[in-house]
Amino acid sequence: MSYAVHTQTHACPACFSPLPPTWKCFLTPPPPPSSLGNQTVGGQESAGIVTSNGASPPTYTTLKGMGLVNSAFQPEDLLKLRHGNLGIGHTRYSTTGISELQNCQPFVVDTLHGKIAVAHNGELVNAATLRKRVMRHGVGLSTSSDSELITQLLALTPPMEERDSPDWVARIKNLMTETPTSYSLLVMYTDVIYAVRDPYGNRPLSIGRLVPISKLHTAGAGDRDTEGWVVSSESCSFQSIGARYYREVEPGEIVQISKHGVKTLCVVPRPEGDPPAFCIFEYVYFARPDSIFEGQMVYSVRQRCGRQLAIEAPTDADVVSTVPESATPAALGYAQQAGLPYVEVLCKNRYVGRTFIQPNTRLRQLGVAKKFGALTDNFAGKRVVLIDDSIVRGNTISPIIKLLKEAGATEVHIRVASPPIRFPCYMGINIPTKEELIANKPEFQDIAGYIGASSVQYLSVEGLVSAVQGGIPTVEKDERIDTDPPALSSHRRPSWPVGHCTACLTGKYPVELEW
Numbered sequence: 001m002s003y004a005v006h007t008q009t010h011a012c013p014a015c016f017s018p019l020p021p022t023w024k025c026f027l028t029p030p031p032p033p034s035s036l037g038n039q040t041v042g043g044q045e046s047a048g049i050v051t052s053n054g055a056s057p058p059t060y061t062t063l064k065g066m067g068l069v070n071s072a073f074q075p076e077d078l079l080k081l082r083h084g085n086l087g088i089g090h091t092r093y094s095t096t097g098i099s100e101l102q103n104c105q106p107f108v109v110d111t112l113h114g115k116i117a118v119a120h121n122g123e124l125v126n127a128a129t130l131r132k133r134v135m136r137h138g139v140g141l142s143t144s145s146d147s148e149l150i151t152q153l154l155a156l157t158p159p160m161e162e163r164d165s166p167d168w169v170a171r172i173k174n175l176m177t178e179t180p181t182s183y184s185l186l187v188m189y190t191d192v193i194y195a196v197r198d199p200y201g202n203r204p205l206s207i208g209r210l211v212p213i214s215k216l217h218t219a220g221a222g223d224r225d226t227e228g229w230v231v232s233s234e235s236c237s238f239q240s241i242g243a244r245y246y247r248e249v250e251p252g253e254i255v256q257i258s259k260h261g262v263k264t265l266c267v268v269p270r271p272e273g274d275p276p277a278f279c280i281f282e283y284v285y286f287a288r289p290d291s292i293f294e295g296q297m298v299y300s301v302r303q304r305c306g307r308q309l310a311i312e313a314p315t316d317a318d319v320v321s322t323v324p325e326s327a328t329p330a331a332l333g334y335a336q337q338a339g340l341p342y343v344e345v346l347c348k349n350r351y352v353g354r355t356f357i358q359p360n361t362r363l364r365q366l367g368v369a370k371k372f373g374a375l376t377d378n379f380a381g382k383r384v385v386l387i388d389d390s391i392v393r394g395n396t397i398s399p400i401i402k403l404l405k406e407a408g409a410t411e412v413h414i415r416v417a418s419p420p421i422r423f424p425c426y427m428g429i430n431i432p433t434k435e436e437l438i439a440n441k442p443e444f445q446d447i448a449g450y451i452g453a454s455s456v457q458y459l460s461v462e463g464l465v466s467a468v469q470g471g472i473p474t475v476e477k478d479e480r481i482d483t484d485p486p487a488l489s490s491h492r493r494p495s496w497p498v499g500h501c502t503a504c505l506t507g508k509y510p511v512e513l514e515w
Contacts, residue, residue: 046104047072047091050117051084054191057114059083064104088188090119103143106188107151113166116154116189120147121233122182122203122428126514130179153178154187169265172196172254176268180511181277182427184233184249193257195231199270200277200510201251202427202501204293207231207262208238209246216242229262231255234291245292250496251276275499277510281429283468284418285326285389294498295473299329304467305417305459306333306387313457314338315413318382321345323389323400324372330417331387338385345384345404347373372400380408383454390418391451392431394438398451411454419461420444423507431504461505472498 048064061081065072069091081087090105106119124130127146134141134152141148158174161167168189182202187194197205210228215221221244230243238245249255252268270276279286282293289299306329320340322331325348335342349371384404391397391414401412420439425431434440443450459467503509 047089048104048106048119049073049078049081049087049089050106050108050188051081051087052115052117052188052190053084054086056190058086058190060108060115060117062106062108066104086188086191086193088117088119088186088193103145103147105145105147106186107145107148109151109155111155111166112157114190116151116187118147118151118154118188119186120150121184121205122198123426124149124179124183125181125426125509125511126179128514133178150175150183150185168192168194169254173266173268176252180270182279186231191258193231194265195249195255195257197249197251197253199252199268200274200501201496202277202279202510204233204278204282204287204291205231205249206233206235206238206292207246207249207255208235208243210241210243213242216244226261229257231257234287236288236291248293251278274510275497277499277501279427279429280464280468280500280502281390281425281504284464286429289326289329296471300471301468302326302329302389302417303333304471305464306330306335307337308333308463308467309387309415309417309457309459310334310337312460312463313415315385315415315455315457316383317385317411317413319343319345319379320385320387321379322387323397324348327387327389327417330389334385334387334415334417340385343378344375345379345386345409346400347375349373372403374403374407376407379404381410383411383413384409385413385415387415387417389416390421391416391438391447392421393436394441394443394447394451397453401452405452412452414448414451414453414456416456416458418464419458419505421504423504425504426509426513427501427503429504461502464505465500465502468500469498 046064046066047069048062050063051061052058061084063073063077063080088106106117108115108117124146127149130146130149130153131141134149134156137156139152139155141152153175154171156171156174158167158170161170166189168187172185172187172194176196176199179198181198181200183196183198184203184205185194185196187196195205195207197203208230209221209226210230211221211225212227215225216239229246230238230241231249232238235245250267252270254265254268256263256265278294283298283301284305287293287298289297289302291298309330310333317340320331320335320338320342321344322328324344324346332342386401386404388397397414401414404412421431421437422434422439423431424433424437431437438444438447448454448456501510
């Protein structure tokens with residue numbers, strides 16, 4: 001996940017610990033309630049921060065640790081960064097590379113023109129070929145992460161660069177021609193950050209403006225009130241550090257962030273005729289509901305999915321509920337469309353992480369056992385429609401159904417606000433093999449019996465795409481987002497064509513794969 005800040009405030013955006021007045025920070029993955037911490041939802045295995053004094057050559061200071069941000073870093077650790085005035089950070093959710101400290105980002109390497117630091121969200125579809133190409137140049141790789149591979153590719157001098165003057169736009173464009181997807185990047189060099197999104201826009205990247213707290217929730221903040229700029233994989237991280245959503249980074253766009261502000265350097269096009277391929281699973285599960293993609297809030301999309309699900313898969317029941325928390329908007333939409341009362345049937349232990357992104361099955365199953373308690377008074381003796389956002393491996397839902405039935409539910413009907421996931425993702429979501437997916441197992445023919453439900457039905461692919469695309473604001477063909485006034489709508493219209501990757505549902509990948 002990716003998050004960046006440029007600020008004049010005197011507190012660390014990662015934990016709000018006091019820092020010297022010279023601190024200016026660029027952080028990279030969504031930060032959870034304390035900046036890097038505000039979006040650990042997308043990365044709970046490790047965290048890293050690299051700071052620089054912005055000089056030429058710069059002095060870098062690196063902090064890395066395993067686990068959530070609040071366990072990886074202590075306030076006294078962050079004081080080690082006090083001599084830096086520039087920095088990037090990252091929280092990791094592994095898709096390639098094993099879960100250990102050596103794969104923790106950001107990566108820092110020396111180049112012909114000085115050090116760079118790189119943080120990456122996504123997964124390269126042609127990593128094996130690129131690894132061979134880098135090694136043929138005599139470059140050794142010390143980790144199994146494709147994020148290190150990106151860093152080394154950026155360190156190579158492209159053909160169009162003059163020997164004595166670094167051209168980072170040329171280097172980034174060269175990288176983008178070498179690998180079409182999937183990545184959002186932050187690249188730090190001396191006193192500049194480059195924010196980059198691949199030409200297919202598969203992984204999200206958003207820009208926010210730091211404004212005075214007094215103007216955070218008003219429409220009166222103008223250019224003069226800008227105190228800095230923020231870049232994040234998810235816009236939900238902005239408010240917790242006093243920033244307002246500004247716009248998304250366009251697919252293929254290279255944005256420069258410096259003391260002079262935000263500037264688009266170029267937009268690298270897709271191959272002729274290829275549509276964008278923003279990951280539809282961000283809407284289904286991965287993103288926080290208050291994030292904004294393509295001019296619409298994730299919460300609203302999930303609610304529309306629930307309404308569509310009620311149209312496609314009605315059932316006789318007494319109450320509608322949810323598997324907290326990412327399915328809650330869909331459950332509310334289902335209840336509204338079906339005319340049934342919505343109640344809570346599960347109490348979530350908020351001190352347990354998300355089970356889907358635990359690195360192995362045993363941890364996921366133990367996570368379920370510790371995660372929920374039954375709110376018996378709300379459903380005993382009643383027929384329950386339980387809405388889930390997705391069923392990937394089938395490890396989570398079965399013990400929940402058992403819990404509800406043992407607590408008094410007469411029937412438990414499962415309705416899933418997304419289609420069956422049948423294909424692995426090679427672009428940044430941890431669905432590595434067909435064999436792991438419940439939709440590909442023989443048991444799926446009687447999925448209700450297998451998981452112990454009264455019935456199971458899924459949202460169709462067409463229904464999901466309709467719910468996602470139905471709320472995207474329209475834009476005139478020749479209108480670009482940069483012409484909008486800087487301030488202020490939280491729902492910016494995308495200036496590029498709409499397109500979504502549904503490969504995990506349909507097997508239709510947006511680019512040719514090596515596998």
